[in-house]
Amino acid sequence: MTHFVWLAILLPLLGAVANGIIAVRRPDSRRLVSFIGVGVLLGAFAVSLGVLREVAAGHGEATKLLLWQWIPVSDRLTIDLALQVDQLSAVMLMVITGVGSLIHLFSVGYMQEDPGYARYFAYLNLFVAFMLVLVLGASLPVSFIGWEGVGLCSYLLIGFWFEVDANSDAGKKAFLANRIGDFGVLIAMFMLWWHVGTLDYAALAEKAPAVLPYGGTIATTIALFLFLGCTGKSAQIPLFTWLPDAMAGPTPVSALIHAATMVTAGVFLVVRTGVIFALAPVAMEVVAITGALTAFFAATIALRQNDIKKVLAYSTVSQLGYMFLAVGTGAFAAGIFHLVTHAFFKALLFLGAGSVIHSMHHAQHHAGSHADPQDMRNMGGLRKAMPWTFILMAIATLAIAGLPPLSGFFSKDEILAAAFARGETNGLYRVAWGLGLAAALMTAYYMSRLMAMTFLGTFRGGSDVEPHLHEAPAVMTAPLAVLGILSVIGGALNLPSFVGGSHGLEHWLEPVTEPATRLMDALVMPHGSVEYALIAGAIAIAITGLVVGVRSTLRSTIPTPAEAPAETGIRRLLYGKYFIDELYQKLFVGPLVWFSRRVLWQGFDQFLVDRMAVGGTARVAQGLGWLGSRLQNGQVAFYVTLFAVGVVLILRTLVG
Amino acid sequence: MTALTVVFGIFAIWAVVSALLCITRTNAMASALWLVSTMFALAGIYVLLQAEFIAAIQVLVYAGAVMVLFLFVIMLLNVEETPREWKRWPVWLLASGLAAVLTAELVTLRGYSPGRLAREISTMPDSMAIPAYVFPGAMGTGPDPRGVVGKIAEPLFQAYLIPFEITSVLLLAAVIGAVVLAKKRL
Amino acid sequence: MLLGPSLALSAVLFALGVVGVLIRRNVVVVFMCVELMLNAVNLTLVALAQLHGTSGQIMVFFVMTVAAAEAVVGLAIILAIFRHVQTVDLKQFNLLKG
Numbered sequence: 021m022t023h024f025v026w027l028a029i030l031l032p033l034l035g036a037v038a039n040g041i042i043a044v045r046r047p048d049s050r051r052l053v054s055f056i057g058v059g060v061l062l063g064a065f066a067v068s069l070g071v072l073r074e075v076a077a078g079h080g081e082a083t084k085l086l087l088w089q090w091i092p093v094s095d096r097l098t099i100d101l102a103l104q105v106d107q108l109s110a111v112m113l114m115v116i117t118g119v120g121s122l123i124h125l126f127s128v129g130y131m132q133e134d135p136g137y138a139r140y141f142a143y144l145n146l147f148v149a150f151m152l153v154l155v156l157g158a159s160l161p162v163s164f165i166g167w168e169g170v171g172l173c174s175y176l177l178i179g180f181w182f183e184v185d186a187n188s189d190a191g192k193k194a195f196l197a198n199r200i201g202d203f204g205v206l207i208a209m210f211m212l213w214w215h216v217g218t219l220d221y222a223a224l225a226e227k228a229p230a231v232l233p234y235g236g237t238i239a240t241t242i243a244l245f246l247f248l249g250c251t252g253k254s255a256q257i258p259l260f261t262w263l264p265d266a267m268a269g270p271t272p273v274s275a276l277i278h279a280a281t282m283v284t285a286g287v288f289l290v291v292r293t294g295v296i297f298a299l300a301p302v303a304m305e306v307v308a309i310t311g312a313l314t315a316f317f318a319a320t321i322a323l324r325q326n327d328i329k330k331v332l333a334y335s336t337v338s339q340l341g342y343m344f345l346a347v348g349t350g351a352f353a354a355g356i357f358h359l360v361t362h363a364f365f366k367a368l369l370f371l372g373a374g375s376v377i378h379s380m381h382h383a384q385h386h387a388g389s390h391a392d393p394q395d396m397r398n399m400g401g402l403r404k405a406m407p408w409t410f411i412l413m414a415i416a417t418l419a420i421a422g423l424p425p426l427s428g429f430f431s432k433d434e435i436l437a438a439a440f441a442r443g444e445t446n447g448l449y450r451v452a453w454g455l456g457l458a459a460a461l462m463t464a465y466y467m468s469r470l471m472a473m474t475f476l477g478t479f480r481g482g483s484d485v486e487p488h489l490h491e492a493p494a495v496m497t498a499p500l501a502v503l504g505i506l507s508v509i510g511g512a513l514n515l516p517s518f519v520g521g522s523h524g525l526e527h528w529l530e531p532v533t534e535p536a537t538r539l540m541d542a543l544v545m546p547h548g549s550v551e552y553a554l555i556a557g558a559i560a561i562a563i564t565g566l567v568v569g570v571r572s573t574l575r576s577t578i579p580t581p582a583e584a585p586a587e588t589g590i591r592r593l594l595y596g597k598y599f600i601d602e603l604y605q606k607l608f609v610g611p612l613v614w615f616s617r618r619v620l621w622q623g624f625d626q627f628l629v630d631r632m633a634v635g636g637t638a639r640v641a642q643g644l645g646w647l648g649s650r651l652q653n654g655q656v657a658f659y660v661t662l663f664a665v666g667v668v669l670i671l672r673t674l675v676g
Numbered sequence: 677m678t679a680l681t682v683v684f685g686i687f688a689i690w691a692v693v694s695a696l697l698c699i700t701r702t703n704a705m706a707s708a709l710w711l712v713s714t715m716f717a718l719a720g721i722y723v724l725l726q727a728e729f730i731a732a733i734q735v736l737v738y739a740g741a742v743m744v745l746f747l748f749v750i751m752l753l754n755v756e757e758t759p760r761e762w763k764r765w766p767v768w769l770l771a772s773g774l775a776a777v778l779t780a781e782l783v784t785l786r787g788y789s790p791g792r793l794a795r796e797i798s799t800m801p802d803s804m805a806i807p808a809y810v811f812p813g814a815m816g817t818g819p820d821p822r823g824v825v826g827k828i829a830e831p832l833f834q835a836y837l838i839p840f841e842i843t844s845v846l847l848l849a850a851v852i853g854a855v856v857l858a859k860k861r862l
Numbered sequence: 863m864l865l866g867p868s869l870a871l872s873a874v875l876f877a878l879g880v881v882g883v884l885i886r887r888n889v890v891v892v893f894m895c896v897e898l899m900l901n902a903v904n905l906t907l908v909a910l911a912q913l914h915g916t917s918g919q920i921m922v923f924f925v926m927t928v929a930a931a932e933a934v935v936g937l938a939i940i941l942a943i944f945r946h947v948q949t950v951d952l953k954q955f956n957l958l959k960g
Contacts, residue, residue, distance in 0.1 A: 708894060
């Protein structure tokens, strides 16, 4: 099956083409679109299962699949279009096609009445194809195709309802932020080519330690440029502002692209190029601290958001911060572990939110209300109308808060333990650990606040809306249920030893991470009483956050959006997301727009190019033409005179 | 200074004076007649240059036929004297200057200078000076056995036969063209 | 040999032809000046025929033929133009003015 792994890419690609044609020709054939859209994903999932089985049966070595020579320039520069199947790409394959299939299935219900149904599935299939290229690529350039492709699909899907300006603006913002990051990846690729001479992952892992000095400037620069790309794609400080805006897209898109898969590409890339990062301890510190800071700040913003998707978006940013904290400490497996469990419970949370929004939207539509269906201040008490969604989202909430034995507990605990362990030798990691712990408390708080505002208490959206609330159809709740089960048992992938586990995922990924971990100081995980103390602390924090979140939310009266008083002080700061967007606007966007408009457009283009170069050329030609036309005065004598002068001049040269 | 040189000089002065008068007469008819005079002088020079046949057709075709055509057209048009036949003096100056330079250049083109010209004229050998048929026996080489016309006819009807025949097509085209252009309505 | 004097005479006649073309405004006279220039060239050819054989004279023969054809067509054109503008003044023939 490994040799047919390209099928996993080809199937969604064909689905995208087919759905794209349908979207143009017969946009109303929804059944066919659903069949193709979901079918190709299930096919890709089947291929992934086969691949996983073969990788598990193998002996840890990676399989490289050469499809064709892509850029055969010379002996020194040959880039193959090759795929690499190993433990890491197998895990990513499973997450992408598995969660992807569930979200496609959910979309069938969620997008049923949308006029752009076929277009939606075309984009979504295309996204899966590119995402698989990204994780299966055997070299940086091949992964970069996928990297750019998912950026494109993200842009297309964020701006899916492009009739509203804000949505297409959000798409552009995401695209631009990603471009900044892509620039970093490109620079890193050029530098790697220059200094190491290869872009192939396997060859990099082999050659880089020999060529690049440990802790040297070159390795650090390359790693930092790569990480710049990761901050763009994975919405880390300073490029995180696009992700919350990306919620303008359909909710299943937020679940698939902006929670479960694409945004984790940065984490994936760090693990893939782990050797480069392992050679640059400074870069590792930057990664860890950036991750921890992002986790902390995004969590604080999430505390005061009222839009259900915005809360989840900032939560995603925060959880991605955890993953970077993990890979920054060198615990690559822990990062991937959290990536997987996060894909489960965050996809579940987004899809649950989607089902809530779906229900709210329909109820408001029936009642003729024009309130915001995403604002939690209009919700409340939904558990009566949507019991299944409530139960499943509650499971996800407990999982993300880190309550044992749910999946989030194990993955988050692993990360914090690793940061704590590194903190023994490096104080910076102790700070990161502290930030992570604080973020864990806030995570529990804002998630329980979200649950309480949405599902508990009484409905605040108006009595005329309430009777129309209903549970989502089965095609939507079934994927939720599957994700719920996965959120519960996901921790089993990598059970720690204190519950009798064997760190399954860590050993599974060892062939991939080993070249990198070999270069670093070994990570001595806490044992015995320290370990138990840490665990107890984490559980206590989670429970505290959950309880405080629920109780404080239920006790306070929640004003409707219309009559809400203006926030003040620190709350205003949090509600306004630290005004980072406004800061960027003033600091970068404004000057750039000014520069583009005044200097580049009006100064350079309009004045220099248009008026001077283009207009000037025309005027010079006109002037020369005028002079020439003076010569053509119609007088034969004048022509003869010129002729005679010419003869005289020619004879002059002949005479010598 | 030989007899030949004297004869050549007479014809040359005749040609130049006639040409000058030709271009300076206000009356077009006078100009045309002075041009005919120039052509007669040239015919004389052709004889001196042992091109008797050419001299003959110069008189017959050029001075005769072509110039008659010119006279015919001048009379046909019957224009009154153009009030400003002459151009202003800068044009004269320019034309004279150009002509002077042109003459100088054309003479020097064959490697001649005024000095060399004078030398050539003064040192011309007597033996070659007198054309054979004017003073028979005086020439170094006797008259061509093919005769005056045969000397031209032989190459014309052998080596240059095809161009000669093509000339007839050219003349036919000229005739048709002239009819088309000159006729008011076909 | 008379070569040098002949060539000099031809040069003078040619230059006179050029002067005529430049200073005259009557189109028929200008045309005659062109004939004068042709005659000057003919003289050159005949003079050089002394050196290079009778080919030069053959060439003169052809030049005369062409000159005859040219005179016929040229005069016909002058007639046609005259009918159009009722003048022989070259200055009025300015249809080619740019």
